[in-house]
Amino acid sequence: xxxxxxxxxxxxxxxxxxxxxxxxxxxxxxxxxxxxxxxxxxxxxxxxxxxxxxxxxxxxxxxxxxxxxxxxxxxxxxxxxxxxxxxxxxxxxxxxxxxxxxxxxxxxxxxxxxxxxxxxxxxxxxxxxxxxxxxxxxxxxxxxxxxxxxxxxxxxxxxxxxxxxxxxxxxxxxxxxxxxxxxxxxxxxxxxxxxxxxxxxxxxxxxxxxxxxxxxxxxxxxxxxxxxxxxxxxxxxxxxxxxxxxxxxxxxxxxxxxxxxxxxxxxxxxxxxxxxxxxxxxxxxxxxxxxxxxxxxxxxxxxxxxxxxxxxxxxxxxxxxxxxxxxxxxxxxxxxxxxxxxxxxxxxxxxxxxxxxxxxxxxxxxxxxxxxxxxxxxxxxxxxxxxxxxxxxxxxxxxxxxxxxxxxxxxxxxxxxxxxxxxxxxxxxxx
Numbered sequence: 001x002x003x004x005x006x007x008x009x010x011x012x013x014x015x016x017x018x019x020x021x022x023x024x025x026x027x028x029x030x031x032x033x034x035x036x037x038x039x040x041x042x043x044x045x046x047x048x049x050x051x052x053x054x055x056x057x058x059x060x061x062x063x064x065x066x067x068x069x070x071x072x073x074x075x076x077x078x079x080x081x082x083x084x085x086x087x088x089x090x091x092x093x094x095x096x097x098x099x100x101x102x103x104x105x106x107x108x109x110x111x112x113x114x115x116x117x118x119x120x121x122x123x124x125x126x127x128x129x130x131x132x133x134x135x136x137x138x139x140x141x142x143x144x145x146x147x148x149x150x151x152x153x154x155x156x157x158x159x160x161x162x163x164x165x166x167x168x169x170x171x172x173x174x175x176x177x178x179x180x181x182x183x184x185x186x187x188x189x190x191x192x193x194x195x196x197x198x199x200x201x202x203x204x205x206x207x208x209x210x211x212x213x214x215x216x217x218x219x220x221x222x223x224x225x226x227x228x229x230x231x232x233x234x235x236x237x238x239x240x241x242x243x244x245x246x247x248x249x250x251x252x253x254x255x256x257x258x259x260x261x262x263x264x265x266x267x268x269x270x271x272x273x274x275x276x277x278x279x280x281x282x283x284x285x286x287x288x289x290x291x292x293x294x295x296x297x298x299x300x301x302x303x304x305x306x307x308x309x310x311x312x313x314x315x316x317x318x319x320x321x322x323x324x325x326x327x328x329x330x331x332x333x334x335x336x337x338x339x340x341x342x343x344x345x346x347x348x349x350x351x352x353x354x355x356x357x358x359x360x361x362x363x364x365x366x367x368x369x370x371x372x373x374x375x376x377x378x379x380x381x382x383x384x385x386x387x388x389x390x391x392x393x394x395x396x397x398x399x400x401x402x403x404x405x406x407x408x409x410x411x412x413x414x415x416x417x418x419x420x421x422x423x424x425x426x427x428x429x430x431x
Contacts, residue, residue, distance in 0.1 A: 004064035007032050012059030012072050015047040022055020024048060025074050025087065027062075041093030048095075050085050050104050051076045057085075061122035061132070061185075069096055073122035073132050074104070080115030080144060083108035084132050084151050086122060100157035107151050107159070109136025109172055115144040119151075120197075121185040128155040131163075133185035133195050136172050140400060140425075141342050141353060141373050147174045148182040148195050148211055163217035165419075171217045174423070175199035175209045175230060176414050177373060182211070184244045186252070188274070191215040194252055196244035199230060203374060205238035207231050208254055210272055219419070222275075225300040225327070228415040229272055235260050239268065250274040300413045301326040301405035303335045303386065304421035308401060314393050314428040320380075321387040322421070324405040331408045332383040338375035342398040361392035375402060396430045 002010045008029055015026030024047040029040035036044025049057045054077055061073030068091030076085040084107040088099035095103025109117035117136035124130055129152055136149040149172040152163035159169030174180060178200025186194040193213040201207035208231045212223035219227025233239060235258035244254045252272040257265050305322040324335050339356035341363060353373035357364040366374060380388040380403075403422045404413035416423035 002062045002064050004068065004070075005066055006068075008037055009034075010062050010064055010070055012062040014058040017047065017055065023058055024055065025050075025057045025059040025072060027059060027070070027072065027089070027093075029070075029093075039092060046089075046093050048087065050074055050087065050106070051082060054078060054082075060120050063122050063124045063130075065124050065128065067091075071122055071124055071130055073119040073134070075118045075120065076106075077116070077118070080112075080137060081118035082106060083116035083136075084119040084134055084149075086119065086130060086132055086153065086157070088130075088157070098156060105153065105157040107170070109134075109149045109151075109170065110168075111147065111172060112137040112139050112144050115146075117146075117149055120181070120183050123185055123187055125187065125191070129153065129160055130155075131185060131187075131193060133182040133197075135181035135197075138174060140177070141340055145174065145177060145180075147172050147180050148197065148209070149173075150182065150185070150193065150195060150213065150217065152217055160217075165218070169217075171213060173211060173219065173228070173419070174415070174417055175211075175228065176416060177375065178203065179206065180209065183241050186244065186246045188246065188250050192220060193217075194244070194246065194274075196241065196252060196254060198239075198241040201230070201233040201238070205233050206241070207233045207239045208241055208256055208270060210244075210252060210254075212274070225302060225413065225415060226420050230414055231270065234258065234268070235266070237261060246274075247271075299327040300411050300415075301330070301332055301407045302413055302420070302422070303403040303405035305337075305401070305403040305424065307418075307421070308424040308426045310425070311427050311429060313431060314396050315431060317390065317394060317428060319387060319389040320401060320403065321385075322403060323385055324383055326405070326407050328407075333406050333408050333410075335380040335383055335386040335403065335405050336377040337380055337388050338377050338402045338404075340373050340375070340400045340402075341394075342400075359389060359391045361390060361394055377404070394428055396428045398425070398427050400425045 011028040029037040058075045060075045070089040072087040074085040087104040088096040115137035119134040122132045137144040152160035161167040182195035183197040195211040198206040199209040210229045212220040237259035239256045242255045254270045303324040341354035354363045355376035380386040406412045
């Protein structure tokens with residue numbers, strides 16, 4: 001739901017269309033009295049689809065432009081989705097031809113050739129640019145692994161070159177192995193963007209994750225651990241993200257549904273600190289003065305690894321090394337690495353993972369859980385400067401290596417990516 005400049009109520013969702021044996025995007029516009037606004041499509045309601053032959057469209061986000069146009073995030077396509085589909089309607093309900101030439105644009109999220117991702121929310125920035133949140137996929141150990149994603153569009157529907165990596169207009173980031181998805185998008189007055197959603201805190205058990213981007217569409221390192229904040233699992237069978245919103249002090253309030261067993265659930269509300277606004281002089285506002293003593297950040301430590309080339313001869317890989325630090329100034333207790341070798345499961349067999357179990361180059365076969373490889377962590381030598389030396393040459397093949405730091409309280413790094421310097425995918429070649 002959204003309100004436009006005239007306080008009309010804009011709604012989107014899913015419309016069942018029996019003739020097509022599927023669903024389409026449903027849009028309704030109501031007057032402030034709650035009655036249908038007949039200036040919109042003559043009836044106040046409209047259905048539409050962007051995927052001919054695939055009756056699986058659904059409106060999952062809606063926002064209003066100052067000129068009366070309506071922007072919709074369409075969760076389109078079956079399975080892993082058709083990518084981000086964004087629709088813009090004229091105030092009267094027709095498709096806006098100035099947006100992408102057809103009234104809608106589609107953007108597959110890079111990372112997987114077969115899983116294109118889905119949009120989950122949308123907002124319009126004050127300058128008219130449109131930002132959508134959702135998720136895409138990477139191919140990890142021959143499996144599709146979902147990740148947070150956001151896309152920024154110019155007013156004509158083209159990708160925004162000022163946003164994302166290398167001016168691509170697209171941001172994407174893994175939280176960790178397993179299901180990661182941004183479900184809600186929020187903007188601060190300074191233009192920073194929050195992506196709120198879920199990640200796998202344990203195999204097949206979700207918990208809450210937040211990312212904050214600066215206006216250029218890259219992770220904001222002043223938030224959480226390198227721009228990412230995660231909460232561990234607080235219910236026996238996981239926490240399912242429901243929604244989130246920013247309060248007047250830019251704290252993120254998150255609602256979740258907790259699975260406690262025997263078919264029972266509980267509602268949980270969490271609040272995550274953002275940037276605390278400056279103190280206000282007495283009598284100038286309703287926000288109470290803030291303590292000048294900073295609250296401990298509780299940020300996880302970070303182990304950065306020397307970059308591993310995407311391709312190299314097996315004999316040239318002698319180990320891994322890097323540095324580690326705790327942004328809270330605490331002590332690093334240990335640094336660990338995990339190395340996963342890609343394997344192909346035989347037809348009809350359960351998927352397995354090959355995990356490095358020691359520096360001698362021996363691997364352990366581990367059963368995948370929900371399609372994900374549980375990481376086998378090995379201790380590296382050193383902390384602030386660390387290394388892990390291999391005592392034999394690894395066989396040719398595809399690998400993914402992770403590094404993480406653990407502080408003295410047991411808080412461990414849980415977000416991994418090439419950009420963060422703690423996750424590298426590579427291929428070892430035969431001589």
